[in-house]
Amino acid sequence: MNKKLSALITMLVFSLVILAGCGSSGSSDDTIKIGFLGAKTGGHASYGLETLKGMKMAEEDINAAGGLLGKNVAIVETDHGSKNSEASTVTDKLINNDKVVAIVGDPTTGLTKIAAPIAQDNQVVLLSAGAVGTGVVEIGDYIFRDTLLDALAAPAVTKYCAEELDWKKVALITSVNNDYSVSLSNIFRDALKKYNVEIVTEQQVKDGDTNFSAQVTNLTDQEFDGIVFTGYYTEGGLLMKEVRKQGLKQVMVGGDGLLSPVLWEMGEAAVESSMVYTGFAPDPNTDNEKTKAFIDKYKANNGNKLPDMFSAQGYDAVMLIAEAI
Amino acid sequence: MFWQQLINGITLGSTYALIALGYTMVYGIIQLINFAHGEIYMIGAFVGVVAVTVFQLNIFIALFVAMTVCIIIGVSVERIAYKPLRRSTRLAPLISAIGVSIFLQTLMTLIAGPQAVGFPQVINDQLYHIGSVTVSKVQVIILILASALMVGLQLIIKYLRIGKAMRAASEDYDTASLMGINVNRVISFTFALGSALAAAGGVMVGMYFNSIHPLMGVMAGTKAFCAAVLGGIGSIPGAMLGGLFLGVAEVGGVALGYGGYRDAIAFTLLILVLLFKPTGLLGRPIQRKV
Numbered sequence A: 001m002n003k004k005l006s007a008l009i010t011m012l013v014f015s016l017v018i019l020a021g022c023g024s025s026g027s028s029d030d031t032i033k034i035g036f037l038g039a040k041t042g043g044h045a046s047y048g049l050e051t052l053k054g055m056k057m058a059e060e061d062i063n064a065a066g067g068l069l070g071k072n073v074a075i076v077e078t079d080h081g082s083k084n085s086e087a088s089t090v091t092d093k094l095i096n097n098d099k100v101v102a103i104v105g106d107p108t109t110g111l112t113k114i115a116a117p118i119a120q121d122n123q124v125v126l127l128s129a130g131a132v133g134t135g136v137v138e139i140g141d142y143i144f145r146d147t148l149l150d151a152l153a154a155p156a157v158t159k160y161c162a163e164e165l166d167w168k169k170v171a172l173i174t175s176v177n178n179d180y181s182v183s184l185s186n187i188f189r190d191a192l193k194k195y196n197v198e199i200v201t202e203q204q205v206k207d208g209d210t211n212f213s214a215q216v217t218n219l220t221d222q223e224f225d226g227i228v229f230t231g232y233y234t235e236g237g238l239l240m241k242e243v244r245k246q247g248l249k250q251v252m253v254g255g256d257g258l259l260s261p262v263l264w265e266m267g268e269a270a271v272e273s274s275m276v277y278t279g280f281a282p283d284p285n286t287d288n289e290k291t292k293a294f295i296d297k298y299k300a301n302n303g304n305k306l307p308d309m310f311s312a313q314g315y316d317a318v319m320l321i322a323e324a325i
Numbered sequence B: 001m002f003w004q005q006l007i008n009g010i011t012l013g014s015t016y017a018l019i020a021l022g023y024t025m026v027y028g029i030i031q032l033i034n035f036a037h038g039e040i041y042m043i044g045a046f047v048g049v050v051a052v053t054v055f056q057l058n059i060f061i062a063l064f065v066a067m068t069v070c071i072i073i074g075v076s077v078e079r080i081a082y083k084p085l086r087r088s089t090r091l092a093p094l095i096s097a098i099g100v101s102i103f104l105q106t107l108m109t110l111i112a113g114p115q116a117v118g119f120p121q122v123i124n125d126q127l128y129h130i131g132s133v134t135v136s137k138v139q140v141i142i143l144i145l146a147s148a149l150m151v152g153l154q155l156i157i158k159y160l161r162i163g164k165a166m167r168a169a170s171e172d173y174d175t176a177s178l179m180g181i182n183v184n185r186v187i188s189f190t191f192a193l194g195s196a197l198a199a200a201g202g203v204m205v206g207m208y209f210n211s212i213h214p215l216m217g218v219m220a221g222t223k224a225f226c227a228a229v230l231g232g233i234g235s236i237p238g239a240m241l242g243g244l245f246l247g248v249a250e251v252g253g254v255a256l257g258y259g260g261y262r263d264a265i266a267f268t269l270l271i272l273v274l275l276f277k278p279t280g281l282l283g284r285p286i287q288r289k290v
Helices: A002-026 A045-064 A084-096 A109-121 A150-164 A179-194 A213-220 A233-245 A261-271 A289-301 A309-324 B002-030 B037-053 B059-085 B091-112 B137-159 B161-171 B173-178 B183-209 B216-231 B236-255 B259-276
Strands: A031-037 A072-077 A102-105 A125-128 A143-145 A169-175 A198-205 A226-229 A251-254 B127-130 B133-136
Touching (some): A031 A045, A031 A084, A045 A072, A072 A309, A084 A102, A125 A309, A169 A179, A179 A198, A179 A226, A213 B002, A213 B259, A233 A251, A289 A309, B002 B037, B002 B161, B002 B216, B037 B059, B037 B091, B037 B183, B059 B183, B091 B216, B127 B137, B133 B137, B137 B183, B173 B183, B216 B236, B216 B259, B236 B259
Parallel strands (some): A102 A125, A125 A143
Antiparallel strands (some): B127 B133
16 A cells, blocks of 8 residues: 555656656747757758858847847757768757757758658758758648749759850769759759750769769760759869869859859869859849848858858748747 | 770779778788778878978878878877787777777867868879870879889888788787797888878879868778778788779779769679688688688
């Protein structure tokens, strides 16, 4: 009898503790947490760091203006090191440990597709600042994005190449372990067909490769007007270096995955006259006051450097979530 | 086209071979797979970049500096992480090697940052045309340097006293020590040789592919290790052959249009060779090791 009673009491105490735990993590906090899902290290750290810079600026702006619903906004930073395998762990941590109300990220399509189902199952809003590929928001009604879609931009670029530059033949190069690149290549394939540009050869590379000599040698006996490369900046820069090394003169065109100063650092002269499209380009003479304020503030905080698409999208993402709250 | 790809393959393969030699020599003497070897190669590449950019050294002097620094690191790693464990179970130094590998990767990530670093163009991109084949000056230099280093290694092992001691220690470690060979010195020397070759490989790869990265040693190390196994681990000519084989197989996969599967193709070949010749291409018969 005594044993049973003490067991009962223990159980009661435990359940009280658990209940109390639930209460405190939900409402008594005086901050609204927004998670950052992205890379601070690894192959696409450049996207993550820029996005985070934008988000931090939004955090400052909101808190300086009195916060949201009387509470301060706090960005919870994470780093998945550009690894697919880490993305789900990090997402899980943001949702279950940090109890964020919304997640901004990942800036890449591939990792967003890994994180989105987890956010959807836990009914946490995930707003990707940069997932430009196909099949992202289709994952569920908690998944959003704020970016220029490849499905709009790639055909426009193709049209420009076909009509203005008079390209008839291209070589298409895809990074096959990169979801973004694979889906962008599909879009380019359709667009090129539509504008009667022939793909004379398709080559496959992988993210993380540094040796492209064999793929480029495969290009040397083909005739074409330009190279369409759908992967990221690091590989883009190195690929073009190899292209020049083997004596080819064609220029490269690609998506906003190529958009990073690292492209210039890696490719140097080889990436000159490469073409990249982007959802945001800083125009210091813009008429839009908010954009102007954003550019000025970014420059002041970052040694007079101009913001890129990712910082703008990161800023917008936090502002959008704040607006919704 | 075929010859062009073959040259691409041999250039890549000779860098694998340089790293594979380090694995195979160490294994030959103390039966340890030195998993930190790929990191020595990575550090070699970074030292090369610093020597060329910060100190504005000539590439060949930079190569020498990188080799020296890596000899020091390689020998210290052996002293600190492997020597105290020499008489313990075979697994202990292996785990210690993995630990050193992760430590060096992380350390370099902290120092140099996680991004890939561009290797400055140190040799002008002169191209030589031989028939339908185009060879760049960098490729020629890599091929000549790699061959010279490998021939030098063979000479050391064949004719120098310390080389003889290495061969004796690899035949039978305990007997060699009973015969008055200072095996500790032999092991240190082996690590020094292996690290120097890996550093040379690192600088050459940086020079050739223009990009180095704190985690570049992982994949290169795995491949070189496979090359060593493929050639017959413990066998020095085997490591060279294995490296070349793997490099050519990898490039061959891309040449056939399966760029995405090139590692799969290379490693499938590895499995096939090992199925039919479990000791590798030039490996010693297993019985002698028992």
